[in-house]
Structure formats: structure tokens, C-alpha cells
């Protein structure tokens with residue numbers, strides 16, 4: 056049997072296979088308070104498998120951390136029951152569930168942040184977008200964080216991690232990818248600070264370190280993961296030397312002995328398209344620096360996933376788009392069954408259509 060379909064230990068958990076649901080923002084919380092909806096519990100429950108790992112979509116840790124209307128957040132009491140129902144739905148199927156915690160940083164708009172300017176490590180012109188009631192709109196002008204504001208954001212990560220623990224999750228993943236706040240600190244295209252949080256790569260990863268420490272203070276090292284996207288393009292992010300920067304990140308995270316490192320391969324442009332023919336490269340240069348499980352993501356099909364796990368560059372593979380339309384993706388991949396094509400029109404916002412109404416292979420073949 057291919058290694059992809061064999062068991063693996065991740066932190067405290069023993070997983071039955073190595074296929075992971077990638078975090079995907081689907082904009083289906085109930086407004087105006089970002090209440091997790093019953094259809095979200097259906098969606099995640101459907102994608103859970105006995106002993107499989109599900110990672111919940113980017114979940115904002117405060118009102119000022121939000122980027123997209125309808126996206127997930129977890130910072131007030133009214134959300135607790137909805138988040139519990141999602142964890143329960145995954146557990147009912149025998150799955151494990153980690154919640155991805157995010158601060159959007161400069162990828163935001165005053166309508167999403169409660170009327171205040173989005174924050175970032177530094178002010179650097181940004182042509183990206185946020186999502187408001189008027190649809191995708193240019194992000195609002197951002198401002199640089201004051202030194203004394205940074206501990207407050209780290210504390211928001213800690214509080215959200217505690218909420219996830221109390222709501223019955225199995226762990227948390229820090230969103231350090233795709234040009235959001237943690238990534239804005241890591242990469243030198245967006246971090247122009249000259250204080251303790253900018254300059255050398257070690258100073259640029261200080262915010263990452265403090266955020267990871269906040270999550271570990273709640274969960275312990277074995278139930279914390281981190282997602283990164285070396286050379287990713289989403290969010291107007293860039294670094295003068297991604298390989299050196301992210302190798303350092305991998306070493307730092309290795310020292311913390313966190314549960315896993317989740318790596319989005321640079322062949323994903325971030326706008327739902329790929330650099331055609333570009334092989335996965337980031338995992339292979341990060342592998343020597345990170346000894347615990349690596350989850351590879353971005354542009355994988357069944358054969359590619361089998362290959363990267365067999366090569367040893369990664370230990371697990373997260374699937375995004377294929378998992379949207381194939382709730383039983385691990386089963387289909389294992390038995391080489393055809394995949395239902397995904398429907399981009401249903402990715403962001405809407406009802407159950409193209410979200411929680413995709414049948415399993417077995418249900419479809421009985422029709």
C-alpha cells in the first residue's frame with residue numbers, strides 16, 4: 056500500500072492516513088456576528104474520516120483581524136455553540152480537527168475592522184483586496200503597528216487558542232502563510248521595521264515566535280501547527296531570499312517541536328490557479344530543517360500526493376479544491392475512483408449549493 060494511506064503520529068494523535076482537509080475560507084458564517092452556520096458543521100462533518108485530519112478555515116482572532124465579510128472568526132461568546140457543533144461533527148466521524156487562527160493584517164478594510172485602519176508591520180503600498188458588503192474592494196490604507204501594540208495581538212492569538220480548546224478542538228494552526236499578518240512580519244518585502252521585529256531574519260520571525268509561544272502556552276507543543284507559503288504571491292507578499300528566510304523559519308519551528316509544519320508550495324499563485332508544470336520545491340529544501348511531520352499543500356492530485364510522501368519530502372498532503380467537491384476524497388484516492396470536478400462559483404459565499412451538497416462516490420453511484 057502507498058505510504059499516503061498508512062498511519063502516522065502527529066503530536067499527540069495517531070492518524071489513520073495522511074490526507075488532510077486544507078483550510079478553506081468559504082464565507083458561510085451567519086452575519087452580522089460571524090456565527091458558524093449549521094451548513095458549516097455539515098461540510099466539515101462530511102469531510103471528516105475515521106482517523107483523518109481536518110483543518111478549519113482561517114478564523115480571525117479579533118474584529119480588527121478580519122478581512123472578508125462572511126469569513127470565520129472566534130472572539131465572542133455568541134460563536135461558542137456554532138464552533139462546538141463543528142468540532143462535534145468531525146469527532147462523530149472519528150476525525151481530528153485543528154482550527155486555523157488568522158490575523159489579516161493589511162489585507163483588510165475599515166468596514167471589516169470596526170472602522171479602524173488595518174495594521175501591518177510597516178506601511179508598504181498594497182494593491183490587494185478585502186471583501187465587504189460591496190463585494191471585493193481595494194484594501195483600506197494600513198498603518199504600521201506601534202511597538203507597544205504587538206503584545207496585544209499576541210494575546211488575541213492566545214485567547215482565540217483558549218476558545219478553541221474550550222470548544223472541543225484537537226489543536227490549532229497558526230496562519231503564517233498567504234501574505235497575512237504573520238507572513239507580513241516574516242518577509243522583507245512587507246517588513247521594513249528597524250526595531251526588535253524587523254531587519255535580520257531572526258528579528259522578522261520574532262512575531263511568529265511570540266505567536267507560536269502564545270498558542271503553545273494554551274495547547275502544549277504537540278497540538279500546535281504552523282502554515283507557511285514560501286515564495287507565495289497572494290497578498291502582494293515577497294522576500295528577497297525566500298529559501299534562506301523559510302529555512303530559518305523551519306529551524307525555529309523545529310526547535311519548538313510543534314506538531315507539524317504545513318507548507319504551501321509556490322506553484323500555487325493564490326488566485327486559484329497554478330504555475331503550470333512547476334514541481335513542488337519548498338518541502339524539499341525545508342525537509343532537512345524540520346524533523347517532525349511536514350504537510351505539503353498546493354496543486355496535488357492523487358499521484359502527486361503519493362509521490363511526495365514516498366519521496367520523504369513531506370509526510371502528509373493537504374487538499375483544498377478537490378476536497379470541496381469530493382467529501383470522501385481519502386476513500387476516492389485510495390481506491391482510484393474518479394473525482395467530481397470542483398465548482399469555483401461556489402467557493403466564496405452562498406448556500407449549501409456547491410458546498411455541503413456534493414455526494415460521496417457511493418451515494419452517487421447508487422443514484
Ligand SMILES: Cc1cc2nc3c(=O)[nH]c(=O)nc-3n(C[C@H](O)[C@H](O)[C@H](O)COP(=O)(O)O)c2cc1C
Nearest residue numbers: 077078079080112113352353354355374375376402
Ligand atoms: C476557496 C478557498 C479558500 C481558501 N482559504 C484558505 C484559508 O482560509 N487559509 C489558508 O491557509 N489557505 C486557504 N486557501 C488555500 C488552500 O488551503 C490551499 O493551499 C490551496 O487551495 C491549494 O491547494 P489545492 O491545489 O489542493 O486547492 C484557500 C483556497 C481556496 C480555493
